[in-house]
Amino acid sequence: MSQQADPQQRELLRVCRIGRAQGLKGEVTVRTFTDEPELRFAPGSVLYTKDGSRTYTIARSRTFKDRWILHFEGVDDRDASEALNGLELYVEADDPEEMAEEDAWYPKDLIGLEARVADNPANGIESGKAGNVIGKVVDVIDGPAQSLLKIRLATPVIEQKDGSYIPASSDENDENNDTKIIKTVLVPFVDELVPDINLDEHYLTLDPPTGLIPDL
Template sequence: MNEHNSNDDPQQRELLRVCRIGRAQGLKGEVNVMAFTDEAERRFAPGSVLSTEDGREFTVIRSRSFKLRWIVLFKGVEDRNAAEALNGLELFCEADDAETMADEDAWYPSDLIGLQARLVDGNALGLPEGTSVGTVSDVLEGAAQSILEITSQSADGDALTSLVPFVDEIVPEVFLDEGYLTLDPPGGLIPDPQALG
């Protein structure tokens, strides 16, 4: 899920960017959308309400996935002309509250940025548990799952970047309160921790 703040007013709920509307699909008002969420099935479910930053609301009538994109029909968008008028529009939803997220073992990308990446006990590299291999510097949207960008520093002071799939097999646990996550990377995925500065 990509995160987007609506403004600096603490009374406002945080908005998450869900999608960008693309070209029209067919003649009956459907549009192609590029999803920025890992919960597309939930966000595009019939009856879901998405909104623009200025508050215009769009209710999903139906949706379906096709290859790497979604095709969505919104209430009130009844023909190709109306669909084409939406091209480029970004839609948002309100963020879930933190308690719900914790119960579901879920995080927003901004929660992960800045966490230290440490090797898990019994890791495939055979190195000591807790060995630091860098810091999460970004969370990228991949075709199949999110990708963690982990930045470390070589002994020479050069910045090194690794791209790590955010899947349970490689990133078993996230400890937000403690400021780190654990990694069990296969050989070659990250720089040799013993060569880091």
Template sequence: MSVEVLVGVVGRAHGIRGDVAVEPRTDEPEVRFAAGRAVRIEGSPRWLTVVSARDHSGRLLVRFHEVEDRNAAEALRGVRLVVDVDPAERPDRPEEYYDRQLIGLRVLDAAGTEVGRVSGVAHLPAQDLLEIDTGDGQALVPFVTELVPDVDLDQGQLRLADVPGLLSAGEAETSDEDGD
């Protein structure tokens, strides 16, 4: 059984030969968009075969065998590209994870109490953020070792560091000095 994974979103056409800009949604665009690889249009049985992919002014430009001209390229604008992967597939380095592996994990505080579940991963220029549903709303936690020291995919959980206010923005310390 395989898992469908989003790898990119098609943007504007580039030139007249059918090249398109693709916004990668993968940490491995050089693998997912390598010449000869195929991607599928989400929600469709239609596959596109990569002829070439290159960086151009900070954008990924891709030419697909099935896209012969600018009109065909423009018709793809906004299309989400997916691949089917083996759910057991993991990144090469043990400290790296695919989004699909993190989403749904139970989130434990430093004491081992379940405090929520990972609902998404936001990829920002500075760092990745885990989106955690806490039951009281959503918290964003930087996905760095100092704040998320333990990820256990086999147990379906991750553990947060003991950092006050990590799951609630603006959490105030309370004290008895205010006369109560």
């Protein structure tokens, strides 16, 4: 690790939070916040504290039971590794143009985008609904298999006892009939369901299967 007297202004992205010490030789377990751990935790990779004032260079990395275990240069005993517990580390953001060419995105790029029905839906949605606004992306959630887009619906709906839906503002709703108001939905962030992302025009398109998004 090293101290930077005058850290450069850079865009940093959180990749891990250090947990407990592992063994006696300076290794630590980490909770990961990246979908590219093999790249981010490769030996020689440099991680930063949030303010960019300290750097930690990875000397070795390995996995054990789905956990990543890291050993940083200069952290060579248990006391030193225990002192890092709870520290969050970051990497420099990749070049946005290169990421766009590779169809790679950061969660912060997606939050706030308008979600629309894809132009040529192929997973069961009627083609006549192409271009309809579904809502807005309000969060990106890390799932065990893939990330999930949390979409706040433009028009919240009420699930009735018979399984049908009506707009939440409908006069047909009876507040005492145990109905359920649905304001958000989760959509797996995979190419098949999210075919197009347009950061310049601030929208993405969805091609969900029938039933994934209520009343669509």
